[in-house]
Amino acid sequence: MVASLRAFLDGLMDYAGLFPPARLDLDPALRNYARYRAGRDAWMLGRFIVPVARLGALDAYADLFEEAPPFRFSILLRAADDPFKAWPDDVTAARAFEHQHGGRAVADRFEGKISAAIAQDRAALEDLLGTMNEHLDASAGGEGPRIYCEVDLTGGLKGIERAAEAVAARNAEAGRPVAGLKFRCGGETPEAFPSPDALAHALVLARDASAPFKATAGLHHPFPRLDPETGATMHGFVNVFGSALLAHARHLSAAELRPILEDPGSRRFTFDADGFAWNGYGANTPEVADARAAFATSYGTCSFDEPRDDLRALGWL
Secondary structure (H helix, E strand, C coil): CCHHHHHHHCCCEEECCCCCCCCCCHHHHHHHHHHHHCCCCHHHEEEEEEEHHHCHHHHHHHHHHCCCCCEEEEEECCCCCCHHHHHHHHHHHHHHHHHHCCCCEEEEEEEEECCHHHHCCHHHHHHHHHHHHHHHCCCCCCCCCCEEEEECCCCCCHHHHHHHHHHHHHHHHHCCCCEEEEEECCCCCHHHCCCHHHHHHHHHHHHHCCCCEEEECCCCCCCCEECCCCCCEECCHHHHHHHHHHHHHHCCCHHHHHHHHHCCCCCCEEEECCEEEECCEEEEHHHHHHHHHHCEEEEEECCCHHHHHHHHHCCCC
């Protein structure tokens, strides 16, 4: 495998088997994750995403956690009217879970959806992120953002821009990337899928603010395709992350990103010894790795098999 593709896919996929459309029960989802992380493609796998309310149910799987390396979890925070109180309590619950399993389970990422009011109030979001960082500073944080705030991509750019600025300001104050944005790219209704134009502008706003992001929902396949259940066109994860790394490396505009996001096939996307390219725009392998580490961090997918099967069908793996 060429190094540029390896850098592109490294740790890209957080496993969200508990969530739609898969909606697996906890037992098969967790055992799937255990099997994936022991397999040959484990290098593409990120964290297991679990709601904070289900942490207690994980205690029954202590035997799985004995397998090295430690299980890594991203904790889905509660949807709460007052996240200033609820979210720190969720961090406390995650720390108790870690303690229960003696370091064999690590909950080092947190994801929460913020209201439109908080997204558009930069000061309020900065305060919330500061509160969270105070609680997270007392724990093992690892590298990269520890808290991702989901913002609505379908409700206009104002909230995205202010949220990106708040994340950037908090990261600058901390001297490291402690926070990031979360972009929802699909769902169970057509309205849940942001347009390519909205997604392109969100990527540019995050890039301009130096705000890292992760994505979730709808990114089951490398390239766009029609979702028969919703009638919407699903975004492709190669399109989204290819656009993001070119935005990061080449400072492309939203207008330049849109055709990359909309490209339905693999012909113009190339990974070779020189790096990654799309239709004349390119990034070398160190730039790909840097964009993945600093900007386009991961995405949540309810299937680890579908994306790998598609990549193999393309001859990329």
